[in-house]
Amino acid sequence: MAYRCTDPSKKGKRLYEVHCANCHGEEGQGLAQLYPPLANSDYLEAHATELPCIILNGIEGEILVNGVSYNQQMLGHPELSDAQIANITNYVVRQWVPSRPAPTPKDLKAWADGCN
Amino acid sequence: MLNWKLVIWVWIVGTIGLIGCQTEPKELPYLDIKTESRSEGGKTVYDTLVREMPIFALHNQEGELVDETIVEGKVHVVDMFFINCPTICPIMKANMLNVYAKYKDNPNVLILSHSIDPERDTIAALKDYADRLGISSERWQLLTGPMKDIFKIAEAYMVPAEQDSRAPGGFLHSGAFLLLDQNRRIRGIYDGTEEGEVEKMMRDMELLLNAA
Numbered sequence: 001m002a003y004r005c006t007d008p009s010k011k012g013k014r015l016y017e018v019h020c021a022n023c024h025g026e027e028g029q030g031l032a033q034l035y036p037p038l039a040n041s042d043y044l045e046a047h048a049t050e051l052p053c054i055i056l057n058g059i060e061g062e063i064l065v066n067g068v069s070y071n072q073q074m075l076g077h078p079e080l081s082d083a084q085i086a087n088i089t090n091y092v093v094r095q096w097v098p099s100r101p102a103p104t105p106k107d108l109k110a111w112a113d114g115c116n
Numbered sequence: 117m118l119n120w121k122l123v124i125w126v127w128i129v130g131t132i133g134l135i136g137c138q139t140e141p142k143e144l145p146y147l148d149i150k151t152e153s154r155s156e157g158g159k160t161v162y163d164t165l166v167r168e169m170p171i172f173a174l175h176n177q178e179g180e181l182v183d184e185t186i187v188e189g190k191v192h193v194v195d196m197f198f199i200n201c202p203t204i205c206p207i208m209k210a211n212m213l214n215v216y217a218k219y220k221d222n223p224n225v226l227i228l229s230h231s232i233d234p235e236r237d238t239i240a241a242l243k244d245y246a247d248r249l250g251i252s253s254e255r256w257q258l259l260t261g262p263m264k265d266i267f268k269i270a271e272a273y274m275v276p277a278e279q280d281s282r283a284p285g286g287f288l289h290s291g292a293f294l295l296l297d298q299n300r301r302i303r304g305i306y307d308g309t310e311e312g313e314v315e316k317m318m319r320d321m322e323l324l325l326n327a328a
Contacts, residue, residue: 022202022203022204022206022207023206025210031209031249032248032249032250033247033248033249034206034248035206070248072199073200074202075200075202075284075285
């Protein structure tokens, strides 16, 4: 049986489970009004291109997700490599932003270049 | 004609059922036991003692000063956390929310979550956190107090916690949930990050509640 260990979305899933799922949930469901959902999230849909920067630098301050206020600081992940962040971004967008075309490697690089 | 397949099947299921009954204890053990010696009539006698958890005086999310009398006669679950914990706390809270949901109308149950980050987790911050979790202090208390008191309590509950600037969020602590009975004695320790362990804890809570 062929098993593609290098499938980027599989890598992204594993990385997501290790670095993100504790708060945002395995299914992207979030937790109460503490950690916002990624699945069916109008905020994620509108801010998908900022994902690499949010993963790298974290995010602070109040945000509205589907009309609900969230205000829990998310720490950044400076320990992750550019490739790992790209894989997580790819997974999250493919998984939970169906309205968007799957990001190309070029998109992912352009989005990441936007952050300091 | 005997249906041997069926006979074997019944036998296997029956055996599993029996093993199941034997492994599920009717009474939970006491987990914090110590032995003390004393002399009686020139002989050394050893007593086995079950330690009660220490007394405490901490503030909850409503700003009320609470002490050990709040758990009197209640089955209670204890853990350590801090609001800005990026690692195990969210999953512990997700699992504890299931416990809360099951017992939120049961006056014989109380959950105590101790913040190990008193500097940032002020009463106002704990109140906001509780509101966002959607929990009431009636059944789930978020507690804060001087750091040395909290760490002393963590030690007594056998739940290690320490400040560590290298750890994500600044603190390290165990993800354990402790189950205590109506007399403040530890009856179970579970991994609060594992859904299956927390389900086991809820079954054990039933044993304690039914024994009362």
